[in-house]
Amino acid sequence: MEVDSSLCLRCGACVSICPVDAIEATDSYVRPNERCTDCGACRKICPVGAIK
Amino acid sequence: MHGLRRVPENLSGRGDKVMEDKYDVVVVGAGPAGSTAAYSAAKNGARVLMVDRRRELGVxxxxxxxxxxxxxxELGIKPDRRWAVNRTNAVKIVSPSGIEIRISEKKVTGKVGYVLNRKVFDKFLAVRAVKAGAEAMIGSYVNGLVFKNGRIGGIRGVGLDGKFEVAADVVIAADGVGSRVARWAGLNTALRFDDIETCAQFQMVGVDFESLSMLEFYLGSRISPGGYAWVFPKGDDLANVGLGVLGSRAERRPIEYLRDFVSRMPGLSKGKIVEVNVGGVPVCGPIEETVGDSLMVVGDAARQVNPLTGGGIDSAMRAGTIAGEVAAKAVEEGDTSKERLKEYERRWKEAMGKRLTRYLKAKEILLGLSDGELDKLAEVLRGVKFDRISLTDMLKVLVKANPKLLWKLRGLL
Structure with missing residues (x-):
């Protein structure tokens, strides 16, 4: 999971769909933690296409 | 009250400096659910801390x-022009082929609604909690629960002044659609693709709509598969124009569907976009289990959202109020076990469980209908004069006109 921070609006949709609680979403960044398995669920749900 | 004196410092974002490290109740998230829970807990005598990752609430x-x-x-909150920016009393529902159904509430007895300015509303609710004695810690990211003897004993995170840890007798998870607190406590709140509507919205200026007091809803698989598009007026030529698509049905991003919708609507296409919003709305119906030892889950985090409309502010505030009260009472009695906190679960289910289940059923039925079938239903409803906005009233008309529908709609009437 890689987030394009110029597109990300930090809405949290990716966090809600992540099956393994692998996304940290603060007020300033959204990024994966060590649990990320690169399953692609977040990429699919992101409303603005910010996840590569 | 210790909280009152410290309000200005807290809201300036330097919460850590004045924070005590033990509270009766810690609320994670300061949206409508969290702020209402914090208010209610503080009102009922608890020492409350409310934490939010955002530096600006409502944004x-x-x-x-x-x-x-x-x-x-219900909550005795007087609408204020600063956040209740427009009063509505009618809806228009437009079928896939463009058949329009209009429903106006009766002039005298009718229920009204408001279009809010959430930036002001959320801040208002947070300030209301703080004025009731709750402390607020803004710009502070909660990244884990603290466990004591295998039981939830607090939270930890990173704030404006670095890492922090706070002990609490009860933690209320009000951390929204992307809730993690409930998950850390072992409750399963992960969503699947058919549990979530992903939404995009433009705030647009220079648009035309039928009436300032009318909320408009547009259905159709071309417009927004598994969801709907909306036009909610906020001012003379200002409106929220948005749509939600069901995660499992979306072939494109919601923002792309929205651009198409806007360009096809003559009243909207000439408008200018002055704000872009996106987000996810859980439409799976509330989770069954919303309490644990020292834990309660409220609002979007508990999926307490009307699955048909996606509306969740009212449920969040209702649940938050109950949760805060139960938390304060439980702490006072010295029993914050899951068993004790179940009072919250029983009471929110009583207040809105049936209604949400019914809307979930309605949503599932609607999702099973083709655009053609939706048009047929709209055809039946078009000529009927409704004097209130009621799902039951509409269903009755549909079944009367087409008894075969009764089988599909059973359980809803």
């Missing part, structure tokens, strides 16, 4: 901003 907006008046009456 970013992730909401169409429409709300029914009932909840404000």
């Amino acid at each position: 970013p907006v992730q909401c169409g901003e429409a709300i029914a008046e009932d909840i404000l009456n």
